[in-house]
Amino acid sequence: MQNTLKNxxxxxxxxxxxLGDLLDVSRQSVNAIETGRYDPSLPLAFKIARLFDCAxxxxxxxxxxxxx
Amino acid sequence: xxxxxxxxxxxxxxxxxxxxxxxxxxxxxxxLILNILPxxxxxxxxxxxxxxxxxxxYAQMRFVRETDEFIRKVQIExxxxxxxxxxxxxxxxxxxxxxxxxxxxxxxxxxxxxYLFYGLAGAYLGWKNKAICSML
Numbered sequence: 001m002q003n004t005l006k007n008x009x010x011x012x013x014x015x016x017x018x019l020g021d022l023l024d025v026s027r028q029s030v031n032a033i034e035t036g037r038y039d040p041s042l043p044l045a046f047k048i049a050r051l052f053d054c055a056x057x058x059x060x061x062x063x064x065x066x067x068x
Numbered sequence: 069x070x071x072x073x074x075x076x077x078x079x080x081x082x083x084x085x086x087x088x089x090x091x092x093x094x095x096x097x098x099x100l101i102l103n104i105l106p107x108x109x110x111x112x113x114x115x116x117x118x119x120x121x122x123x124x125x126y127a128q129m130r131f132v133r134e135t136d137e138f139i140r141k142v143q144i145e146x147x148x149x150x151x152x153x154x155x156x157x158x159x160x161x162x163x164x165x166x167x168x169x170x171x172x173x174x175x176x177x178x179x180x181x182x183y184l185f186y187g188l189a190g191a192y193l194g195w196k197n198k199a200i201c202s203m204l
Contacts, residue, residue: 026071029138032197038138 002061006034008052023047074134078127085123094118121179142193149193150186154178 009019009030016030023030025046032038033048039060040048049056095101096114096157105113132143158178 021070025136025182026139028197029071029136032138037197038141044137046111 001039002036002063003033003046003059004061005030005059008054008059011032012052022051069134071135072140074131078131081130082124083126085120085127087120088123089117089120093121107130119170129132138197142190142197146186146193149189153185153189154182157181 009016014022016034017027020027020030025039025044027048029038029040033040049059052059092113096110096117101113102110118174132140132147135143161170161173
């Protein structure tokens with residue numbers, strides 16, 4: 001699943017560690033989500049969306065749905 | 069709970085448990101001590117390292133429960149790789165023991181064997197996921 005987390009984080013001037021601290025997850029988790037190696041659970045996706053004040057669909061793009 | 073706090077709680081239980089295990093193994097394998105102890109006490113002595121093992125595996129279970137979801141996924145994969153490798157070796161070696169003259173492998177080595185495979189899997193998964201496997 002593609003996502004815009006890296007850009008959103010950069011816009012806020014946050015490091016991966018700082019974002020991880022805000023989300024209560026490790027820096028490794030932020031890195032894995034940003035690089036698309038890990039898709040977060042729904043509760044974490046909601047938490048990310050709330051933090052950046054936008055909808056989940058604005059951050060995470062379902063590649064299969066987009067291609068159809 | 070934050071992953072940092074989960075890791076701190078893990079280390080707080082893991083370190084004393086590991087010390088207990090090492091001390092227990094040392095005592096249970098020192099002939100001088102085994103020679104002076106009555107037979108009944110030896111049964112008690114060999115339980116000491118098992119208490120250490122229980123402590124650190126409980127710490128590991130708690131860490132997996134309390135850490136974040138990505139680290140949990142990496143940990144569970146590493147544990148499964150470790151169990152899988154150990155079971156494969158046990159199956160092959162067990163059958164060889166039945167039908168050939170290979171030496172009997174003491175069951176004591178199951179635990180260090182598991183942690184060897186788990187450690188290798190954790191290092192591989194950490195490298196693959198660019199995530200330090202926090203348990204190692």
